[in-house]
Amino acid sequence: MKHPPATELLASVAKFLRDDLLPSLSGSHAFNLRVSINVLDLVRREVELQAAAEEREHSRLAKLLGRNDELEAMRQELCEQIASGKITLDRAELREHLRATTLDRLAIDQPSYSAYVAAVARSGSEDERKKDAAEE
Amino acid sequence: MGQSQSHLDDDACLADKLDALLVRLGFGNLKRGSLQRLTGGASKETWALEAVGSAGAAPLIMRRLSADALPSERTIEPDCEARLIRRAGECGVPTPRVCHILEPWDGLGAGFLSARIEGETLARRILRNPEFAEIRSKLSFQCGAILARIHAIPLATLPQLKAQFALGDLDGLYRSYRSFGGGSPVFEAAFRWLRDRAPGEARVPRLVHGDFRNGNLIVGPEGVRAVLDWELAHLGDPAEDLGWITVNSWRFGMIDEPVGGFGSVEQMLEGYRSEGGEDIDVSRVLYWRTLGSLRWGLMCRSMACPGQAGGRITVEGAMIGRRISETELDLLDILAPGSVR
Numbered sequence: 428m429k430h431p432p433a434t435e436l437l438a439s440v441a442k443f444l445r446d447d448l449l450p451s452l453s454g455s456h457a458f459n460l461r462v463s464i465n466v467l468d469l470v471r472r473e474v475e476l477q478a479a480a481e482e483r484e485h486s487r488l489a490k491l492l493g494r495n496d497e498l499e500a501m502r503q504e505l506c507e508q509i510a511s512g513k514i515t516l517d518r519a520e521l522r523e524h525l526r527a528t529t530l531d532r533l534a535i536d537q538p539s540y541s542a543y544v545a546a547v548a549r550s551g552s553e554d555e556r557k558k559d560a561a562e563e
Numbered sequence: 564m565g566q567s568q569s570h571l572d573d574d575a576c577l578a579d580k581l582d583a584l585l586v587r588l589g590f591g592n593l594k595r596g597s598l599q600r601l602t603g604g605a606s607k608e609t610w611a612l613e614a615v616g617s618a619g620a621a622p623l624i625m626r627r628l629s630a631d632a633l634p635s636e637r638t639i640e641p642d643c644e645a646r647l648i649r650r651a652g653e654c655g656v657p658t659p660r661v662c663h664i665l666e667p668w669d670g671l672g673a674g675f676l677s678a679r680i681e682g683e684t685l686a687r688r689i690l691r692n693p694e695f696a697e698i699r700s701k702l703s704f705q706c707g708a709i710l711a712r713i714h715a716i717p718l719a720t721l722p723q724l725k726a727q728f729a730l731g732d733l734d735g736l737y738r739s740y741r742s743f744g745g746g747s748p749v750f751e752a753a754f755r756w757l758r759d760r761a762p763g764e765a766r767v768p769r770l771v772h773g774d775f776r777n778g779n780l781i782v783g784p785e786g787v788r789a790v791l792d793w794e795l796a797h798l799g800d801p802a803e804d805l806g807w808i809t810v811n812s813w814r815f816g817m818i819d820e821p822v823g824g825f826g827s828v829e830q831m832l833e834g835y836r837s838e839g840g841e842d843i844d845v846s847r848v849l850y851w852r853t854l855g856s857l858r859w860g861l862m863c864r865s866m867a868c869p870g871q872a873g874g875r876i877t878v879e880g881a882m883i884g885r886r887i888s889e890t891e892l893d894l895l896d897i898l899a900p901g902s903v904r
Contacts, residue, residue: 458879459877459878459879462878462879462882463878465882466878466881466882469882469885502746502748503746505748505751506745506746506747506748506751509748509751509752509755510751510754510755512755515755516752516756516898516899521752521899522899522901523901524748525748525749525752525895525899526895526899526901528748528749529749529888529891529892529895530892532888532891533888533889533892536885536886536888536889537885537886537888537889540889540892541811541814541816541817541818542811542818542889542892542893542896543889543892545818546892546896
């Protein structure tokens with residue numbers, strides 16, 4: 428028998444707060460509750476998405492730096508290499524890595540942010556174009 | 564400032580002192596029940612109040628340092644801010660009239676009283692409500708024209724202000740970034756990009772408002788009525804103000820209208836030149852937009868840091884810390900645009 432996943436528990440609490448409690452509040456309590464619901468939704472997305480995102484980040488970093496280590500240590504090394512100019516934005520792999528990592532982060536932190544929505548729409552139409560090209 | 568204000572936060576006591584001050588200034592009395600704390604920053608308090616006297620009712624604003632405000636390197640003192648607002652007003656910049664700079668014997672701390680100007684400051688309403696539909700397309704030009712007037716104010720007539728150019732600014736921001744633990748490859752790349760392209764200090768320094776954006780502008784259906792929040796004013800590169808208002812965070816979702824979500828950079832620069840502003844290349848605006856996104860990212864981070872918010876960590880503050888990733892994407896859209904996923 429499977430335990431209900433934490434994401435479902437979080438979603439149920441957020442739903443209760445939003446649908447049942449929020450309408451009865453006003454002023455700063457309503458404001459802070461709305462922010463709190465956003466926090467719960469963010470934590471739920473983090474539980475759902477972070478592990479896979481970090482795995483992807485790890486494998487990109489391993490390729491980019493040519494070695495395998497703990498994620499945090501490799502992030503730190505990338506920071507140092509960028510700061511010292513050893514690796515620069517001229518390298519397409521670095522640009523791709525930074526974008527992919529940042530987009531994964533936004534999918535958790537703020538998926539309704541205008542620049543994220545625009546980036547996802549662009550990458551969607553890019554995928555379509557590639558598919559169309561492949562079919563032709 | 565700390566000890567003189569620590570016992571002032573009792574609203575009744577505050578009302579009594581304001582009433583006495585309004586009488587001394589000849590405004591009449593504080594209207595009962597009119598004193599209201601408006602939401603504002605962590606370091607400054609903003610209060611709305613109304614004076615009632617023989618000359619009629621006067622809606623006013625009191626801005627003062629919070630009792631728990633931490634000393635800040637970047638912000639100017641309230642009395643300096645008040646004198647600056649007066650000076651800008653004399654030079655044709657729409658500003659609220661400053662009625663009184665608080666004195667120690669007022670017992671209200673450091674701050675000032677000014678006229679309260681009716682209008683909208685909330686970007687979401689300015690960008691979406693029908694009463695602003697007509698003015699929206701003209702706001703960008705207007706903002707450029709107002710900035711040209713600010714930048715033209717002769718420095719000799721201003722209170723003493725610090726000079727801040729890109730490279731020194733970046734050093735300060737990098738220290739702040741490191742103090743939060745660093746660790747962002749995107750920020751590292753942005754610091755590098757900005758240092759490599761930093762404009763020199765040779766340009767003629769100008770008065771820079773420092774926080775000219777949606778939220779600090781009172782707008783009516785006919786246009787900008789007042790420019791608020793001068794506490795980040797300094798001397799520097801005028802392109803800084805023109806870049807800051809184009810940071811994506813101030814477009815409030817209207818991503819295709821770079822200036823405040825309501826207009827184009829070209830319209831703003833046209834307005835700037837119409838009031839005698841120098842010819843500023845869009846690349847300089849883009850440079851300061853990039854530095855602005857970086858700055859806003861670090862400001863979000865500092866709001867999530869209890870040490871910077873007087874020891875309290877609020878739900879809102881904690882959540883703002885996660886907005887750093889928004890600025891990382893804004894930075895990448897400039898440094899490494901692309902649709903690669």
